[in-house]
Amino acid sequence: MNRIGWSLLPALVVGGVAFAQPRLAPPPPPPNRKPALASYTPQQLESWAKAMMAEKRGDLDQAEREWDGVVRGHPVANGYWNLADCAIRHERFRDALRALEEYVKLPDADAEQGKARIEKLKTMPYRLSISGAESGGVIFVDGKKLTASPATLELPDGDHAIHWIGPTQYDDRTVHARAGYDQLERMGGRDRDPTGGNVAIGVYGSVSLSGPWDYKGQTFVVDKRFSLPPGHYDIPLYEPNRACSNIVFDVPRDGFVFVFVKAERSGSRHCSAITVTTTKVKL
Amino acid sequence: MRALVVVAMVASLALVGGVAIAQPRKAPDKFAKAAGDAFKAALAADEANDLPTALGLYQKAFAISPHPSTAYNIADVFRRQGKLTDAIEYFEIFLALSPSSKDAKDVEVLIAKMWATPAVLELESGPPSDPRSVDLASAYVLVNGEIVKRAGEPAGFDPRTNAPRVELQVPAGLEQTVDVITPLSFGSVRCRLPPGEKRDCDIRMEPRIDGSLVVSSNDERGDVDLRIAPKQDVSRGRVKVPAGRQRFEVRDRSLECPTSVTVDVPKGNDVAYVFIEAQGTWFYQRCRAYKVKQHKLTFKE
16 A cells, blocks of 8 residues: 655656556645634634634535635635645645635735645646445556555556456446546446456457457457356457457456456557456455 | 633733833734724623623624734633633634644633533424324434433423423534434434534424334435445435344445445344444545444334
8 A cells, every 4th residue: 555645746746747657546635724814804714713613523515615705805815725725635626726826816925835736736646536336346457456446546647447346247447547637437337237257358459349259169258247167268359360469368266367458559460469467356 | 721811811902902012113003902992891891700791892802903812702701601602613713813822722622622512402393283293202312323312211392382392411513413213213303503502403203114224324415325235225214124133335425435334133123223424525536434333222012
């Protein structure tokens, strides 16, 4: 469990290249508030106190409304800062960005500090929350087993293959990660999908496939769960020459195997080059 | 704590009123002077234990020119008047204006103590003419998952309406979930129960809801569920489940959660009660943290 705290993020995002590997998202940071000033109006101070009361009882939704009340009509820098700070802990990063953009416009703001926080938010990693239709599932990102579901992940920019394997179900997605954005994916739960089985072959990339195929008396299918007898398999993907090499994997006597096939169109050849990763999954 | 207040007040007075300042300073403006005058008058009323006058004058001083000492003294008057929510609000203003004050830690402790002061719940149901009226004498009453009245403990009646009524000392909180379970039914209502204050709370329920499991939660949106069976999620209600040890998954806004709850569902008239206290904001795109409280509610045959 390699957790990276908020305080380390600036070091990671310098230059716009956040990180190379998917990972679990860090927990929300601790509060980093600025104080009230005696020059604020009594109404602003009352809203301030109510915001603090809401934060202390964990009601960040109400707290955001109260912080908004502090700055509405009579903008004050520290109010915008605290509104943004609350929004960050609330994981409403777009709200936080808007509040900080107001913060840096004000004469009593620490503009450098505000700009640094804005930059951090704009380049913060894409966050993907995954929840499965049944508990006890496992999440694969780009073919690698990452964690149990549910989980919130941070992914580097670009396309990623997400596979979720539950005790009886299977699901997959391709997500497009962009810094500063977040997304929730609910996986599984489609009644028409088969359940059970001991194998799933997930295919990602440049290869066109349709329906199941038979080979040496067994039926195979991609992106669904199915059953195979235990043993060693060395099979073409759909039909010979669709992929430039066979898929090779072992089905264990117990448990489940996930076969991840990444396909890339090779320039002069008609077949797709594939790389295969197999992972035994304990469900 | 009170001695510190006086020191703070005197210091404040010197600043805002321009009294006993040893070194030359900029003369106070008309607002500082007016606030200082109101503060001095408030202090005199406070010393004479005339709390309404003191409060009004402190509030006047604060409205003219906010100062942490004034906020502290307003809070302290509210505290002595038993208006604890208002007191907490002004102690929070004091902390906001003086986060590094030497009194800050003591004030934090005082705020926590005030939040822990019980409230008085006056739970009332409808008159006998209302079919959804509740027989409170036969009911368990739970506030945020804690039993505050057991079945069989007596209940009174409102002399004007003849409606069942019971007065209970309960944990305080700005919004509390009050669950009422009788041998025949279940009802739930959310009430504001500020610390140290007495509040009415009205409860009605269907005359009959069967089942030996009651599920409730503090989530006002009803987004936290127990998965009783595939595609049967219950956030607040009384349901039939087979007797014996059962394990139920927790779902939060239809998201799966790593939490499950094991419940011993009783036979006969008794009821298993499960309260799920979600911690954190509903906005998180994932499950929140939970505390689960369980009780076996026993009803005589």
